[in-house]
Structure formats: structure tokens, C-alpha cells
Amino acid sequence: MCNFVSQNKKLFDELDSLIAALPETDESALIYVLKEAQGIFGYLPKEVQLYIAGKLSLSPAKVYGVVSFYSYFSTTPVGEHKINVCLGTACFVKGANAVLEEFEKQLGIKSGETTPDLKFTIECLRCVGACGLAPVVVVDGRVYSRVTPDDVTGIINDYKEVEMSC
Numbered sequence: 001m002c003n004f005v006s007q008n009k010k011l012f013d014e015l016d017s018l019i020a021a022l023p024e025t026d027e028s029a030l031i032y033v034l035k036e037a038q039g040i041f042g043y044l045p046k047e048v049q050l051y052i053a054g055k056l057s058l059s060p061a062k063v064y065g066v067v068s069f070y071s072y073f074s075t076t077p078v079g080e081h082k083i084n085v086c087l088g089t090a091c092f093v094k095g096a097n098a099v100l101e102e103f104e105k106q107l108g109i110k111s112g113e114t115t116p117d118l119k120f121t122i123e124c125l126r127c128v129g130a131c132g133l134a135p136v137v138v139v140d141g142r143v144y145s146r147v148t149p150d151d152v153t154g155i156i157n158d159y160k161e162v163e164m165s166c
Helices: 002-007 009-020 027-041 046-055 060-069 089-093 096-107 149-165
Strands: 081-086 120-125 137-139 142-144
Touching: 002 009, 002 046, 009 027, 009 046, 027 046, 027 060, 046 060, 081 096, 089 096, 096 120, 096 149, 137 149
Parallel strands: 081 120
Antiparallel strands: 081 137, 137 142
């Protein structure tokens, strides 16, 4: 843990400042601190969870229990661009599985994984509530409707081009 903390000292300093500014530093602050820590680190590795447990005087099991319960929290690095493929009934019937397979093929990862360069993460959703637009893909909050496997290259390139222009 010490090595991770020393390698990420600036991030831990930012987390310390955030915690120090809280009116309460106990269990009532846990979800807020976890949310902010995930924003700082990009995910919640074991070292960050243990650190938060110590700072809030909570057991590591309590912190891990909250992290593992809420799907919002991630214990593994998440890509800069999050690709969510809806696999709800309407999307699935209209070919979302083939769209997912094309994303996996082109990015070289499976659903739930992140590319080695940390640029893309693929996840599946059960329903986004846009059945009339099926199949639906959501990338960083942007909704793509009636997506086909042929559209996947263009969608990925949209986000690669954004990277290159910055």
C-alpha cells in the first residue's frame, strides 16, 4: 500500500483536503468520499479503500461492502471513454449482441474490460429506456440510435479523433 500511496501522493493529498473539509468524517460521509475519490483516482483500488477506511475510522469491510454494492463504483481502471451497449429485449432482438461483438472485436476487449491504453471501456446495460431507438449504444452520455455493426468503426473513430485533436 505504501508504494501505491507514494506513487500517487498528489492524488492522496487532494483526497486528504477533501476529507479535511467535511463537517463529519464518519460513516455518514462514506458514499460522498467514495464518489469524490473515484473522481480523483478514476477508480477505487484496494489501497484507496483502505486509506478511506482509516481516515473515516471504518472497517475496510464496511468500505468494500459499499463499493461492491453500488454499481456506480469501480475497483478496476475505467477507460476515458465508456461505451455502454444496451442489451434490453428490444435492443437484443434488433441486433445489439452483434453490435457488442463488433465493439469487442475492434477494441480487442470483452464487455467489462478496458483497453490497455485506458481509452475505452465496454459495458452492457439491461435497458436504457429508449426502445424505439433500438439498438442503442451510449458513449460518454451521447446516445447512438439504430446502431449496426457497420456503425461501430465510425463511433470508435469519433472518440479517437477527439483524442488526436486535443
